[in-house]
Amino acid sequence: MSRTNFEQLLEAGCHFGHLRRKWNPAMAPYIFMERNGIHIIDLHKTVAAIDQAAEVLKRMARDGKKILFVGTKKQIKEIVAERVSAIGMPYVIERWPGGMLTNFPTIRKAVKKMTTIDKLTSDGTYSNLSKREILQITRQRAKLEKNLGSIADLSRLPAALFVIDVLKENIAVREANRLGIPVFAIVDTNSDPAPIDYVIPANDDATKSVDIILTACCNAIAEGLEERKAEKGEEAAVSDEEKTERPRRERIRRVARSKRDKSFEDAPEDEDTSAKAEKAPAKAKSEKAPAKTKVEEAPAKEKKVEDTPAKEKAEDAPTKEKVEDAPAKAKAEEAPAKEKAEDAPAKAKAEKAPAKAKAEEAPAKEKAED
Numbered sequence: 001m002s003r004t005n006f007e008q009l010l011e012a013g014c015h016f017g018h019l020r021r022k023w024n025p026a027m028a029p030y031i032f033m034e035r036n037g038i039h040i041i042d043l044h045k046t047v048a049a050i051d052q053a054a055e056v057l058k059r060m061a062r063d064g065k066k067i068l069f070v071g072t073k074k075q076i077k078e079i080v081a082e083r084v085s086a087i088g089m090p091y092v093i094e095r096w097p098g099g100m101l102t103n104f105p106t107i108r109k110a111v112k113k114m115t116t117i118d119k120l121t122s123d124g125t126y127s128n129l130s131k132r133e134i135l136q137i138t139r140q141r142a143k144l145e146k147n148l149g150s151i152a153d154l155s156r157l158p159a160a161l162f163v164i165d166v167l168k169e170n171i172a173v174r175e176a177n178r179l180g181i182p183v184f185a186i187v188d189t190n191s192d193p194a195p196i197d198y199v200i201p202a203n204d205d206a207t208k209s210v211d212i213i214l215t216a217c218c219n220a221i222a223e224g225l226e227e228r229k230a231e232k233g234e235e236a237a238v239s240d241e242e243k244t245e246r247p248r249r250e251r252i253r254r255v256a257r258s259k260r261d262k263s264f265e266d267a268p269e270d271e272d273t274s275a276k277a278e279k280a281p282a283k284a285k286s287e288k289a290p291a292k293t294k295v296e297e298a299p300a301k302e303k304k305v306e307d308t309p310a311k312e313k314a315e316d317a318p319t320k321e322k323v324e325d326a327p328a329k330a331k332a333e334e335a336p337a338k339e340k341a342e343d344a345p346a347k348a349k350a351e352k353a354p355a356k357a358k359a360e361e362a363p364a365k366e367k368a369e370d
Contacts, residue, residue: 017189030201054220061224065159101175
């Protein structure tokens with residue numbers, strides 16, 4: 001269901017745009033018609049845009065993100081402060097401090113200075129100062145409170161920026177675009193919707209128009225914050241239950257361990273007997289298994305025994321032939337050996353004969369010479 005309807009927006013004057021001569025051609029898709037030189041905004045698109053922006057803002061709030069609201073127009077300041085402060089979001093209703101997003105650490109230093117002044121008043125050192133110093137510090141504190149008091153709780157850059165009147169807050173829009181922060185804005189017919197991520201086409205000058213749109217968005221953020229609180233409450237309840245259950249579980253585990261230890265100490269023999277009883281059937285099975293294998297192997301062995309004589313006969317045939325041939329070979333080898341042995345003394349005699357002849361000739365020559 002939509003958060004606003006056509007009739008409410010029509011009564012609030014959200015459909016009135018600017019004069020034709022002041023219009024921005026980029027807003028043509030959101031313009032319904034022209035009457036008496038004034039552009040009329042299509043409220044059906046406005047209703048859809050409000051619902052889309054409200055859902056995104058609700059999701060951001062549920063995730064715990066901060067949305068910074070910017071509206072510095074005189075007629076809008078009070079409405080923005082009232083609606084946004086109710087949901088606890090930061091807002092800027094005075095002059096936009098240049099570099100608030102791009103130079104955020106410097107802005108944080110100014111906020112810390114304001115907190116140090118508050119500490120001086122609480123510590124009692126404030127009363128020891130002179131009147132002139134006290135006056136200077138109070139003026140400085142008032143100025144900081146006016147410009148930065150609404151963003152004192154903004155410890156880091158916001159997750160989104162909600163702008164009313166894009167032309168007046170163009171510096172804030174440019175800083176957000178530079179840092180990649182999504183921008184929600186109420187855009188009139190004289191503004192450029194290009195740098196805006198979530199465009200809400202409506203009249204940004206009328207207080208009623210701004211009030212109805214801002215109320216719808218703030219209600220969506222409030223719903224997101226409530227859902228976040230509910231989720232945190234459930235998580236806290238679950239964590240408390242876990243804390244109470246943990247000691248009980250540990251106690252049960254200790255009792256179970258002690259019982260187990262006692263049972264192990266009291267019944268070692270029973271365990272041995274049970275182990276033996278378990279091993280006995282296993283042994284019997286292991287003994288039966290080889291018996292079966294032996295019975296199965298018996299016919300196989302018989303077959304092998306039957307096959308062996310034939311193989312032995314086949315193998316013995318060549319061996320017999322070899323055995324019969326062996327003596328013939330031995331005789332053939334012995335014959336030349338005998339011949340050599342018989343020739344050996346003949347050779348020795350033949351060698352000795354010339355030696356004897358020489359020995360006999362030597363004395364014969366000596367006698368002839370004499």
